[in-house]
Amino acid sequence: MIYKLFEAFDKRFGVERAKAHCDVPCGIYDPIIPQIAALTVVRMIDLMTDLEGKTTDKNLAYFNTLSRYVAVKEEHAEKLKNDVRVIWGDYLKAQHLEKYPQAHALVHEIMALGSKVRQTTDRETALKLVEKLNDFAQIFWETKGVATKRAKAPYAPGLELVYPNL
Amino acid sequence: MQQVVASCVFAFYLRMFQLLKVAGDSLLPEYQSGDFVVILKISGCIRLRVGDVIVFHQPGYGVLIKRIQAISPDGQEITAIGANPASVDSRIFGVVRLRDVLGKVVWQIRKPG
Numbered sequence: 001m002i003y004k005l006f007e008a009f010d011k012r013f014g015v016e017r018a019k020a021h022c023d024v025p026c027g028i029y030d031p032i033i034p035q036i037a038a039l040t041v042v043r044m045i046d047l048m049t050d051l052e053g054k055t056t057d058k059n060l061a062y063f064n065t066l067s068r069y070v071a072v073k074e075e076h077a078e079k080l081k082n083d084v085r086v087i088w089g090d091y092l093k094a095q096h097l098e099k100y101p102q103a104h105a106l107v108h109e110i111m112a113l114g115s116k117v118r119q120t121t122d123r124e125t126a127l128k129l130v131e132k133l134n135d136f137a138q139i140f141w142e143t144k145g146v147a148t149k150r151a152k153a154p155y156a157p158g159l160e161l162v163y164p165n166l
Numbered sequence: 167m168q169q170v171v172a173s174c175v176f177a178f179y180l181r182m183f184q185l186l187k188v189a190g191d192s193l194l195p196e197y198q199s200g201d202f203v204v205i206l207k208i209s210g211c212i213r214l215r216v217g218d219v220i221v222f223h224q225p226g227y228g229v230l231i232k233r234i235q236a237i238s239p240d241g242q243e244i245t246a247i248g249a250n251p252a253s254v255d256s257r258i259f260g261v262v263r264l265r266d267v268l269g270k271v272v273w274q275i276r277k278p279g
Contacts, residue, residue: 003275006202010187018221018231020190020197021254093226 029091031137035161037080038133041117042126042157044073049121074118080129081114084136096143106135130159137162182207184269186221188231192248192255193219200277203231205269212270219271220246222262227254229268 009015048069055062088107097103113129116122134150141148147165152158188201197203197219205221206212214220218234222244232246232255243261247253256262 003202003278006185006275009185010202015185015187015202016229017189018186018203018229019227020188020192020194020199020231020248021227095225 029087029140031084031087031133031140032161032163034080034083034087035130035133035137036153037076037083038126038130039153039155039157039159039161040076041073041080042123042130042159044069044076045117045121045123045126046157048073049123077114077118080133081111084110084114084133087136087140091140092143096139100139100143103136103139106132106139110136127159130161134160134162182209183272184221186229186231192250192253193231193233194250196249197231197274198277202275203271204273204275206272207269208264208267214241214244214264214267214270220244220262220267221269221271222246222267224259224262224266227259230255231271232256232262 006015048066051062051065051069084107088103092100092103110129110132113125113132117126117129138148141162141164148162149165150160151163153161184205184207186203186205188197188199188203190199203219203221208214214234214237216234216237219231220234221229221231224230230246232248232253234244235247235256236245237243238261242264244264244267245256246262247255247257
């Protein structure tokens with residue numbers, strides 16, 4: 001009876017919720033995963049450009065190899081977008097976003113660039129994506145109080161990444 | 167005249183108490199999702215004790231309800247946990263600051279069934 005009374009009050013006026021929140025938070029987040037995915041996108045564009053330049057006979061083998069490069073580029077571009085969304089949505093808290101208000105715009109830029117590298121084979125766009133992910137990694141490690149360093153990735157395309165200086 | 171008095175008393179209670187609805191299962195079996203709780207808002211004369219169920223605002227998480235496990239000697243930091251091992255509580259986000267506590271539960275209205 002009394003519960004029904006409160007329930008009716010809630011339906012009419014809307015009672016604030018107190019969350020007895022349950023989750024299984026692993027607490028493991030690392031921007032290196034989307035950073036490497038962005039490098040992979042650049043690498044696929046390089047391989048596609050190289051293949052296009054050296055292949056005169058556009059035979060079945062050519063299309064097979066090219067489509068595999070495109071598929072990997074697609075997969076990694078989408079993966080990095082998802083990984084960044086998870087860090088942004090699950091790891092970054094209100095206090096982080098107060099300190100780094102540019103994070104929202106940065107994530108939005110990464111989403112847009114992530115789509116652009118799927119639509120095109122423009123290397124400059126892919127390089128810009130790598131740099132935006134470096135900016136994102138910089139913010140991430142700063143929220144953890146971990147110093148960073150820039151170093152060239154030890155594999156092609158050998159671009160500079162922001163790493164935690166552990 | 168009686169209506170005026172009743173309105174004044176009601177307004178007084180509104181300032182001291184707040185009605186909230188529980189959402190989530192971290193305090194099962196004692197509190198289940200859908201229960202209503204009335205909290206006595208924190209003021210100078212309210213003393214929190216270990217075992218009290220409190221409602222507080224946790225930055226990044228919103229308004230949460232948990233049980234007090236420990237209170238620092240100066241009373242300013244509270245360890246609040248759920249009954250469920252998967253509960254997101256002080257084991258995840260650290261201590262709760264006293265100034266973020268909205269109040270303690272003084273009445274639970276259980277969801278039937």
